[in-house]
Amino acid sequence: MASYARTSQDSRERDARGVRHQHRINERTAREHGCVVVATYTDNACSATKDDRDRPAFEQLLADLHRGHAFTAGPLAGVVAVADDRLYRRSEDFIRYMAALTSAPGRVYVDRDGLRDPYSKAGLLRGAESLREAVVEGRMRSRRVQDWHWSRAMDGLPHSGPRPFGWQEDRQTLHAVESGLVRKAIEDRIAGKPIGEVAREWCELGITGTRGGRPNPQTVAQVITAPRVCGFRANRGELLMDPETGEPLVGAWQAIVTPEEWTAACATFSAGSLYMHRGPLSPRLTGRKAGPKYLASGFLRCGAEVAGGGTCDQPMGGCKSTRSRKSPYNYICNGAAGRGCGRCAISGPLVEDAIARSLFPAHGRGKVRLPEPIRLRWHSGEMRFDEKRRVIASVFTSLVIRPGRKGCPAWDYSRVVPVWKWADRIRGAEPDA
Structure with a gap:
């Protein structure tokens, strides 16, 4: 039996707690139905809703099901998961999963609701119904989250994630040391200093990001080109404008530099590096998706x-x-x-x-x-x-x-x-x- 676990987001501690919890439940569910888990497949912090998100473990599960066995664990007689939406939230994935699961006779699918026969009409209809529910739920949740973030942005409130570099925990008061570094980095960048040199200077000073990471050129560029440094508010990669004045909406936090200085700093980067075309929610102007160039990269x-x-x-x-x-x-x-x-x-x-x-x-x-x-x-x-x-x-x-x-x-x-x-x-x- 193959145990599959997936979470859309990891915890703040980055400890993969959610997927470990799912595998523990899968082990218990398999035992209750007389099955044994011989291989586990884990996609931590991987969305199943968007078609541009990779799920390596899911792809490997499908490949192993078609092949008939895992590389080191032996034959696979079925799949166990906490719920259907852990495996698929899109019709394409549902079709591919069912084709892989039923590519050999006698397999079963098990979740917390019990044992399911994927070859029967009832089992297929139950899977299709789960897919419909997952699609509707995903769309509604996505719309609610987007509207919530937009409403907060229109009120000029800071984002709800980890505190931005340069501000204190209240996300409004400037951090004495970090804000000074950001201000100097913007001035140096306007004067022509390479962004890599700025990153090295921060590393030599022992500076770390708000999540504990060491600065690199990409993160420094993102910090100094973020509209928040001059007080502007953005949402989903676009500046928010006051509907009455047509001017950029100003947030309820202290600015580090003036809008003119921020604009000058942004102008030193190519179009693909500007704040409004970076991050997972906004594709870069180049339209190219970054990927590894060398076979062993990342390993x-x-x-x-x-x-x-x-x-x-x-x-x-x-x-x-x-x-x-x-x-x-x-x-x-x-x-x-x-x-x-x-x-x-x-x-x-x-x-x-x-x-x-x-x-x-x-x-x-x-x-x-x-x-x-x-x-x-x-x-x-x-x-x-x-x-x-x-x-x-x-x-x-x-x-x-x-x-x-x-x-x-x-x-x-x-x-x-x-x-x-x-x-x-x-x-x-x-x-x-």
Whole structure:
């Protein structure tokens, strides 16, 4: 049995409490109906309403159902979830899910209401009714939330999320230190200073964001181009105008700079970086959706030792290289923004070759044994980039990159250390070939 859990938003603590709670309920529900959960699929903080939101675990669940088994857990005889709307909220997803679930005979679907036969007319109609209810509920809730935020904005009230950088917890009174940094950053940007240099200065001062993250060029640009810095109020990426005067609506908080200074700071960025075209609710002017350029992007973690013990453990990103034909691109730990140590780099082709060796070890003697069709498609070049990333995500939690040795030009595959998913369920596995 496959257990699926999804939440639209994570808690403030970012502890994935909601999906853990759902999996616990799924385990209990499965036991009550004589089933055993052998694989879990989790989409934390992933919306199922919008068609431009990725749900990697849901896609992997469908792939495993069509294949007939999970990579390391064995055959799948059905799915258990807290409710239908955890699995689907759109008709396209409902059709794809039912096709995958019924691609083999004898499977069941279980939720808190009981056991359901997905092959019967009654089971299909019950699923369709759940879909209709989810669509109606999603539209009504979305409209209520949008209207609530718009009404608050028209009243000039601050947003209800985490406090904005530069203001105190009341979201109206200026923070003495942070507001000074924002003011100086705007002045420096107007004078021509690179935004990356501003981010480095903030990192050297030990500044962190309101959620604890270290500043980087993107977040600094968002801070200084936000209309709130000059007192203006925006909603869903657009400035709100006073219906009587036609002038921008002024919020009920202290401004850091004048509207003229804010406008001058915004003018130093390209159109795709302006405040009204950034964020998840407003597409950029370019119309392009950002995505990974390199196969292992998002999976690698720096394994270099840091002062005080432990490892850096920061993400490593890909970048082009002109120094070697064998390694036209590398993965590096970026220390420019103060997040990583900046002392670890590795050849991109080496990493991806090491990943392939772990996924498809010689003679099939490894921690996982993927189906032969997947191996053939991977090595033949038929498998698409996004499919390969889904395979990697289904097997590895991450891959730790150990620092290299000076004067050692040969490729050292032992530098790439996989962190396997379902490690507690892999028993008696042989070492990687």
